[in-house]
Amino acid sequence: MHQHQGHHCSIRHTRQHKVRLGTRPALLPAAVLLLVFLASCGRPVMGKDMSQGKDAAFYEETVFTPEAPKNDDPMPAPVSKTEQAHVPGYSGTPDPLPTIGPENEPVKTSEPVGKTMPENTSASSPVPEPVPSHTPMPSPAPSPTRTAAPSPTPQSQQLQGIVNPYVPYTYDQMIIDCQELAETYPEIISLDVAGQSVEGRDLVLVKLGKGEKKIILCGSHHAREYITSSYLMKMAEEYAKAYHDTGSYGNYNVKDILDRACIYIVPMVNPDGVNLVVNGPDHVGDKEAVAAMAMLRKSYREWKANINGVDLNRQYPAEWEKKYDEIGRPASESYKGEAPSTEPEVKAMMELSCANDFILAASFHSKGNVIYWADRGTVDLIPGVKDMAKRLSKLTRYSLMPVSEDPSVYGAGYENWFRLEFLRPAFCIELTPYNNTDVPHDDRKFDKLVWNNAKYIGLFLADEALKR
Numbered sequence: 001m002h003q004h005q006g007h008h009c010s011i012r013h014t015r016q017h018k019v020r021l022g023t024r025p026a027l028l029p030a031a032v033l034l035l036v037f038l039a040s041c042g043r044p045v046m047g048k049d050m051s052q053g054k055d056a057a058f059y060e061e062t063v064f065t066p067e068a069p070k071n072d073d074p075m076p077a078p079v080s081k082t083e084q085a086h087v088p089g090y091s092g093t094p095d096p097l098p099t100i101g102p103e104n105e106p107v108k109t110s111e112p113v114g115k116t117m118p119e120n121t122s123a124s125s126p127v128p129e130p131v132p133s134h135t136p137m138p139s140p141a142p143s144p145t146r147t148a149a150p151s152p153t154p155q156s157q158q159l160q161g162i163v164n165p166y167v168p169y170t171y172d173q174m175i176i177d178c179q180e181l182a183e184t185y186p187e188i189i190s191l192d193v194a195g196q197s198v199e200g201r202d203l204v205l206v207k208l209g210k211g212e213k214k215i216i217l218c219g220s221h222h223a224r225e226y227i228t229s230s231y232l233m234k235m236a237e238e239y240a241k242a243y244h245d246t247g248s249y250g251n252y253n254v255k256d257i258l259d260r261a262c263i264y265i266v267p268m269v270n271p272d273g274v275n276l277v278v279n280g281p282d283h284v285g286d287k288e289a290v291a292a293m294a295m296l297r298k299s300y301r302e303w304k305a306n307i308n309g310v311d312l313n314r315q316y317p318a319e320w321e322k323k324y325d326e327i328g329r330p331a332s333e334s335y336k337g338e339a340p341s342t343e344p345e346v347k348a349m350m351e352l353s354c355a356n357d358f359i360l361a362a363s364f365h366s367k368g369n370v371i372y373w374a375d376r377g378t379v380d381l382i383p384g385v386k387d388m389a390k391r392l393s394k395l396t397r398y399s400l401m402p403v404s405e406d407p408s409v410y411g412a413g414y415e416n417w418f419r420l421e422f423l424r425p426a427f428c429i430e431l432t433p434y435n436n437t438d439v440p441h442d443d444r445k446f447d448k449l450v451w452n453n454a455k456y457i458g459l460f461l462a463d464e465a466l467k468r
């Protein structure tokens with residue numbers, strides 16, 4: 001059923017990516033649910049309890065807050081410090097020390113025009129066990145050794161190992177984790193680089209699997225949603241560990257799936273933006289330039305765009321001209337750019353997607369526990385996508401959004417472009433429950449916010465790809 005039609009990629013200028021295959025990349029350096037859903041991503045859930053890493057102040061709603069916050073006004077620069085790992089061999093922009101400021105009052109903002117309303121309502125509930133239709137499972141055993149089986153207690157942090165998703169996830173840490181994962185599971189994980197960000201950080205590509213049939217998963221198009229990066233990294237680790245140990249994960253035969261499929265993962269599409277969110281404006285390459293951009297939220301913790309102030313999920317050449325742009329100039333979010341695919345991160349994702357025969361794609365965002373699965377223009381041209389979306393919804397208990405009707409609302413996202421370009425399934429998955437803020441979630445609640453519902457998504461999608 002699957003055809004390899006040679007499509008013509010709409011990439012304007014093609015760059016060669018640096019290909020650094022291997023395990024030691026010296027340079028290898030995340031309410032309309034009630035009301036409105038933006039081209040993605042609503043807002044977060046703040047916790048009070050503590051764990052490792054950042055202290056409580058990090059999760060307050062206004063750290064890195066410019067002095068006189070005001071919509072559309074340039075921002076003065078903010079504040080303080082914390083330690084951060086240095087990445088040996090990393091030659092990109094130096095990643096400075098994080099800054100943690102005091103708190104302010106909560107930011108109340110209304111999201112711009114959003115997408116549509118969910119069809120059903122099952123967001124954020126306990127996780128159902130998946131029942132993949134075709135891959136038989138040898139051992140029903142859950143995860144082995146270090147990782148205990150999915151814990152019934154959401155707050156119990158049982159996921160152990162290399163990737164620590166319970167603290168704000170940084171680019172530097174991701175690089176370190178990638179190297180360790182590749183060294184620990186060389187039989188199933190390899191690393192590559194899909195391109196570079198504006199500030200020169202590598203857009204790391206984790207290849208998980210040995211098979212011919214490929215799918216692509218990506219996270220953190222939006223800076224403040226970096227929890228999607230730690231999620232994808234944890235996914236890679238858990239699947240690799242299961243592959244190595246028991247061959248099974250939940251009800252999935254991970255051995256069989258990863259022998260026949262390969263999951264390409266770009267955990268952090270927007271590393272410069274994540275750096276700003278997590279480390280603060282003192283650590284960006286051009287602080288003045290960032291300060292001159294429009295701030296649509298009060299703090300840098302709520303930044304979504306890349307470091308050029310372009311919203312990367314409004315940049316793809318898919319109905320870009322029709323895409324609504326309420327700001328029209330470089331900003332913390334919502335600016336679609338002067339033209340489609342001007343940003344290096346977007347170009348890299350397009351090149352990667354065109355260079356590989358991905359059977360399907362999923363782009364991860366945060367806040368909403370919903371799945372965007374189709375646009376009006378392409379829904380009838382992608383066979384089986386609705387059934388797949390329904391199964392994914394059942395697996396995750398995330399609600400399915402209605403087919404997106406209006407290009408001025410849905411246009412120019414990665415998933416929209418992928419559907420249009422390849423006429424294959426592409427999902428925009430909003431992990432985590434919607435809450436009333438725009439600051440990142442409390443990472444200490446990773447299990448409850450993300451993992452319990454989303455841990456099987458990668459295997460589900462790879463399994464689906466094998467059927468097509």
Ligand SMILES: [Zn+2]
Binds near residue numbers: 041222225364365366
């Ligand atoms: Zn988003």
